[in-house]
Amino acid sequence: MPDMIALSHPASGHPQQRQFNPYSENGGTILAISGADFSVIAGDTRQSEGYSIQTRYAPKVFRLTDKAVLAVNGFAADGNMFVKQVRQRLEWYRHAHAKDMPLRAIARLIQTMLYARRFFPYYVYNILGGIEEDGSGAVYSFDPVGSYERESCRAAGAAQSLVQPFLDNQIYFKNQVPQPGHPHPKHLPLTTVIQLVIDSFTSATERHIEVGDGLEMFVVLAKGSPLYGLENIDGVQEMTATNDGERLFVVRRNLKRD
Amino acid sequence: MFRNTYDSDNTVFSPQGRLHQVEYALEAVKQGSAAVGLRSKSHSILLALKRSTGELASYQQKMFRIDDHVGIAIAGLTSDARVLSNFMRQQAMSSKMAFNRPVPVNRLVSAIADKAQVNTQEYGRRPYGVGFLVIGQDQSGPHLYEFSPSGNSYEYYAMSIGARSQSAKTYLEKHYESFADCSLEDLIQHGLHALRETLQQDKDLNVNNTSIGVVGAPSMHEKTTGVSFRILEGEIIQPFLDTMIPKEVPGAAAAPPPAASTDEDVQMAE
Amino acid sequence: MDHFPMQWGRPRNDTFDAYGTYPVAQRTYNGGVDAFSAGVQHTQQPIVTGTSVLAIKYKDGVMMAADNLASYGSLARFKDIQRLHPVGTNTVIGAGGDMSDFQYIQALLDELMIGEFTEQDGHSLGPSEIHEYLSHVMYARRSKMDPLWNALIVGGFKDGKRFLSYVDLLGTTYSASTLATGYGSYIAQPLLRKAVEGNEDTLTEDEAVKILEQSMKVLFYRDARSLNKYQIAKISADGVAISESRSVETNWSFAEGIRGYGAQTQ
Numbered sequence: 001m002p003d004m005i006a007l008s009h010p011a012s013g014h015p016q017q018r019q020f021n022p023y024s025e026n027g028g029t030i031l032a033i034s035g036a037d038f039s040v041i042a043g044d045t046r047q048s049e050g051y052s053i054q055t056r057y058a059p060k061v062f063r064l065t066d067k068a069v070l071a072v073n074g075f076a077a078d079g080n081m082f083v084k085q086v087r088q089r090l091e092w093y094r095h096a097h098a099k100d101m102p103l104r105a106i107a108r109l110i111q112t113m114l115y116a117r118r119f120f121p122y123y124v125y126n127i128l129g130g131i132e133e134d135g136s137g138a139v140y141s142f143d144p145v146g147s148y149e150r151e152s153c154r155a156a157g158a159a160q161s162l163v164q165p166f167l168d169n170q171i172y173f174k175n176q177v178p179q180p181g182h183p184h185p186k187h188l189p190l191t192t193v194i195q196l197v198i199d200s201f202t203s204a205t206e207r208h209i210e211v212g213d214g215l216e217m218f219v220v221l222a223k224g225s226p227l228y229g230l231e232n233i234d235g236v237q238e239m240t241a242t243n244d245g246e247r248l249f250v251v252r253r254n255l256k257r258d
Numbered sequence: 259m260f261r262n263t264y265d266s267d268n269t270v271f272s273p274q275g276r277l278h279q280v281e282y283a284l285e286a287v288k289q290g291s292a293a294v295g296l297r298s299k300s301h302s303i304l305l306a307l308k309r310s311t312g313e314l315a316s317y318q319q320k321m322f323r324i325d326d327h328v329g330i331a332i333a334g335l336t337s338d339a340r341v342l343s344n345f346m347r348q349q350a351m352s353s354k355m356a357f358n359r360p361v362p363v364n365r366l367v368s369a370i371a372d373k374a375q376v377n378t379q380e381y382g383r384r385p386y387g388v389g390f391l392v393i394g395q396d397q398s399g400p401h402l403y404e405f406s407p408s409g410n411s412y413e414y415y416a417m418s419i420g421a422r423s424q425s426a427k428t429y430l431e432k433h434y435e436s437f438a439d440c441s442l443e444d445l446i447q448h449g450l451h452a453l454r455e456t457l458q459q460d461k462d463l464n465v466n467n468t469s470i471g472v473v474g475a476p477s478m479h480e481k482t483t484g485v486s487f488r489i490l491e492g493e494i495i496q497p498f499l500d501t502m503i504p505k506e507v508p509g510a511a512a513a514p515p516p517a518a519s520t521d522e523d524v525q526m527a528e
Numbered sequence: 529m530d531h532f533p534m535q536w537g538r539p540r541n542d543t544f545d546a547y548g549t550y551p552v553a554q555r556t557y558n559g560g561v562d563a564f565s566a567g568v569q570h571t572q573q574p575i576v577t578g579t580s581v582l583a584i585k586y587k588d589g590v591m592m593a594a595d596n597l598a599s600y601g602s603l604a605r606f607k608d609i610q611r612l613h614p615v616g617t618n619t620v621i622g623a624g625g626d627m628s629d630f631q632y633i634q635a636l637l638d639e640l641m642i643g644e645f646t647e648q649d650g651h652s653l654g655p656s657e658i659h660e661y662l663s664h665v666m667y668a669r670r671s672k673m674d675p676l677w678n679a680l681i682v683g684g685f686k687d688g689k690r691f692l693s694y695v696d697l698l699g700t701t702y703s704a705s706t707l708a709t710g711y712g713s714y715i716a717q718p719l720l721r722k723a724v725e726g727n728e729d730t731l732t733e734d735e736a737v738k739i740l741e742q743s744m745k746v747l748f749y750r751d752a753r754s755l756n757k758y759q760i761a762k763i764s765a766d767g768v769a770i771s772e773s774r775s776v777e778t779n780w781s782f783a784e785g786i787r788g789y790g791a792q793t794q
Contacts, residue, residue: 020572022670024698047702052713054694055702077667077699088351095323095347120671243481356664357657364649398650 023075023123024049027210029157030060030071031200032129033171034137036187037222041069041129041139042197043157044205044255045214047076056213056257063239064090065100067131067246069218070110073157074124074144082122086110103130107140107148114146121145125156131246135222159204159211166203170196190219190228198253205255215253220246269381279385280378283407286387290333292420292456293320295391295402296430296449298440301474302393302400304331305449307420307456308467321471321489325350327360327395329471329487333420334388334407342370342386363394367403367411375409389419395473395485418452425455442477446470447501454505463499465492574626574677576600578611579753580712581622582743583681584720585690585705585728586736589764590683592620593740595748596773597755598627604755612761614768616641618686619655620761621662624709625678625697633676636665655684655691655763659701667699679709685763690728708743711751716743733762745776 030043043060046053061071062083070086072079089109093101101109107128114122126142141154153171155163168174173184188196197217205212218239219230223246230236230249239248264272268279293306306320321331322343328350332339349369353361370390377383390405404419405411416434418426429452437445449470454463461467470490476482479497480490490498576598583592598606611630612622615637623630637658644653653661659682669675675697684691693703705728706720723739724731731739740760748756756775761768779786 020670020673020675022673022675022698024700026700049700052717054700055704057704058702075698075700077663077670077701080701081667081699084355088355091351092347095344241484356661357653358660359653359657362649362651365647365651396651 024077025074025123026054026058026076026079027158028060028073029155029159029163029201029204029208029211030073030125030127031153031155031163031167031197032071032127032139032141033153033167033188033193033197034129034139034151035190035193037131037135037137037225038190038193038228039069039129039131039137039139039220040190040193040197040217041071041127041220042201042215042217043071043073044201044211045216046210046212046255048210051209053213059216061216061218062087063218063248064106065130066240066242066248067100067220068103068106069129069220069248070106071127071129071156072124073127075122078122079124082113082124082126085113089113102133103128103138103140104132104150106130107150110140110142111146111148114142114144118145127154127156129218130220131222137220137222155200159208162204162207163200166200167196190230194219194233194251201253201255212255213257215251215255217251217253219249219251221249222246267381268378268383268385277378280408283385283387284389287334287389287406287419288421288423290335290388290420291318291320292418292423292426292453293331293333293391294416294418294423294426294430294449294452294456295331295393295404295414296416296434296437296445296452297393297400297402297414298442298445299438300400301442301445301472302395302402303442303445303449303473304329304391304393304469304471305446305453306331306333306469306471307453307463308469310467317466321469323487323489324366324392324394325354325360326486327473328363328366329393329473329489331391331469331471332388333423335386336388338386338388339390342373342388342390345373346370360396362396362398363392363401363403364413366394367392367405370405371409371411374405374407377407378409391417391419393471393473394487400474416452418456420456422456426452429455442472442474443479443498443501446472446477446498450498450502454502463502465496465499468495468499470495470498574629576605576627577753578609578624578627578630579751580708580710580716580747581611581624581679581681582712582716582720582740582747583622583683583692583707584724584731584736584739585692586724586731586733587729588733589685589762590620590690590692591733591736591740591763592622592681592683592761593744593758594622594624595744595755595758597753597757599753602752604753607755607757608773610759610770612759612770613637614761614770615658616644616652616654617767618652618763619658619682619684619691620763620768620770621658622681622683622709622761623678624680624712626676629676629678630680633662633665633678633680637662654686655682656686656693658682658684659691659693659695663695663699663701666695666697670698681707681709683761683763685765688765711753712743712747715750716747719743719746733764741776745778748776748778 027048028044028046032041041061045057047055047058064070090101121144123144128140132138139151140148142148153167178184201215235252237250239250264270265278268277291307291309295304308317308320310317323329324346346366350361353359374386377385385407392403394401402414403411404417416430473487475485578598581594594611596608598609612620613634614620677697679696682693694707695701706724708717744758748754757773759771759773761770
């Protein structure tokens with residue numbers, strides 16, 4: 001049960017004002033990495049409040065279209081409601097234009113929707129991943145009130161401080177000096193990225209009590225891209241809805257439940 | 259067509275107890291090109307004839323997607339159809355929002371029928387000039403409904419609306435008993451045969467002038483795996499057109515004359 | 529000290545009552561007044577409250593339990609309140625938190641179900657639809673800063689499928705094969721998970737009842753706002769069945785005399 005917060009000191013002589021706190025924090029971590037022609041968006045499936053695990057399976061990563069996947073983390077009620085709202089806007093776009101909204105347009109839409117609630121924010125960190133119209137993999141990350149930028153990788157949520165430095169080192173090669181004549185690669189291959197994601201979550205599960213139970217990892221492949229051995233990965237499942245466009249896969253893994 | 263005293267206001271009955279404005283609205287539906295709908299145990303389908311104003315113009319849109327499980331074909335004023343289909347989309351999405359349930363198709367049809375009825379009774383309004391065939395799939399299976407500007411809606415095994423739709427209806431009435439157990443391919447073949455009946459003598463169905471709408475499991479000629487409502491247009495429908503059995507030799511005396519002038523303005527007697 | 533009996537001998541301080549479980553009888557305030565303060569009143573705290581609700585999935589459906597007590601702070605005020613409410617023929621909702629808000633929710637759902645029934649078209653709202661609707665109501669009210677102060681569990685069985693989900697005053701939702709609200713989420717949930725997780729498809733009705741009985745007993749021993757008088761709801765293919773009030777046998781003798789308790793090893 002959420003607690004109530006005292007607005008003024010009880011002994012100040014004024015009547016004691018107690019106010020309902022409309023927010024909560026439900027733990028968990030999300031993460032997205034983009035490659036040259038793919039994008040990986042992942043999140044754990046634990047939902048908690050304080051020291052209690054509410055459920056071991058509450059998805060935080062959602063398919064929006066065949067080329068866009070949205071991960072939401074923070075206050076679960078706000079997150080779920082926000083995803084519902086975004087989906088409705090995308091459905092209207094589909095009605096009006098008979099096609100799916102492009103990724104960069106979804107990113108701007110999300111910024112507008114978040115900023116519309118600037119003074120009663122959705123307490124959620126969003127990460128949008130997918131394929132742009134030019135076929136490149138992309139990740140957009142947002143703060144709760146809509147500031148956003150395109151990046152190649154981003155972690156958010158409870159274990160952001162554990163995962164992001166790891167990604168900075170492994171994706172952006174921060175603090176790594178290249179061998180002479182062997183510059184750092186510009187883009188990493190899909191198999192490497194998937195391994196990095198899995199390692200990030202097993203590590204975060206070890207060190208953060210709010211992370212664990214299950215891992216849900218979406219992979220979006222650009223139109224005409226090869227599978228890069230994705231078909232051989234354990235627990236992979238295709239979720240593509242349309243033909244001859246981007247392809248969408250989900251990989252589910254168990255994480256430690258303690 | 260002639261004017262008479264009880265024409266101008268839809269709130270006034272004629273001495274025969276008729277609402278002329280409403281009947282004229284029904285005529286507007288008959289001006290639109292034909293649409294046919296059929297239903298089997300597993301599928302509901304729509305077929306529509308698209309008109310083009312000329313070689314240089316594109317073909318008009320005859321079908322609209324309302325939701326994953328509902329679609330419509332229209333005959334009559336396209337602009338009125340857009341207003342109503344938008345309303346249906348709103349209804350469908352609020353059902354999805356509030357209950358996470360695909361709206362039951364009958365309720366969607368009742369909702370627009372109620373809207374249409376208001377326009378037949380209130381002062382200063384005009385009835386919608388468009389008729390719909392609505393197909394959809396919900397908890398109780400596949401459905402086909404007709405909606406008309408008079409505010410009526412009925413469920414059918416098979417139905418046709420629009421210009422010369424009587425000819426299609428004649429075909430459907432002859433064959434509808436076999437529809438329930440039809441495969442999707444056979445159902446579409448029946449639909450095409452029915453739709454062909456509404457064509458003028460020298461015309462034929464082709465990939466440009468025909469739209470097919472489907473809810474239910476995909477046919478072997480489709481690439482999709484989903485069961486959602488989809489509109490098939492262009493080259494995709496060629497395999498379906500190929501299944502049609504050619505008509506009897508044109509010009510032969512045996513060919514039946516087109517059904518009695520259903521596409522013309524009906525003369526209304528006082 | 530003042531003439532409000534509620535305050536007597538009881539320090540009204542956040543240190544002693546951090547969770548706001550005790551109803552506040554506020555003294556008349558004679559200072560300046562915000563012109564709008566009386567215009568709109570929003571719920572700030574629950575008044576008459578129910579404690580835990582428990583729910584589990586089992587082989588043939590879903591089973592829920594809640595006691596019959598509605599407390600007024602620490603006072604056991606109403607001892608024959610039903611906190612499990614059937615909605616339609618496939619669903620039961622159970623509520624902890626403010627009982628007047630719960631009764632409002634009952635009225636709201638009853639109205640909704642009547643509207644649905646009068647359509648007479650063969651479509652009805654099942655547990656998942658009711659849960660979705662409820663979560664929107666709860667979220668909308670929290671967003672107005674005027675929450676319905678409840679933690680609700682929606683259990684049901686429809687079209688061969690079990691349904692079990694939670695929603696609370698913040699609009700937070702989740703589902704799992706065992707759920708518990710309030711103190712139950714600390715005390716009973718671990719017991720329920722141990723007994724149910726992985727056995728959802730094999731647990732019989734009798735076993736499910738035993739698990740709930742055992743958990744209700746532990747709750748009654750440890751939760752000071754609970755009552756040894758509770759009901760069990762069963763939702764299965766046969767529809768909804770809510771039991772008459774029942775109780776479990778308890779033992780309050782000194783700890784040293786109870787076998788297997790405390791320092792004793794025998």
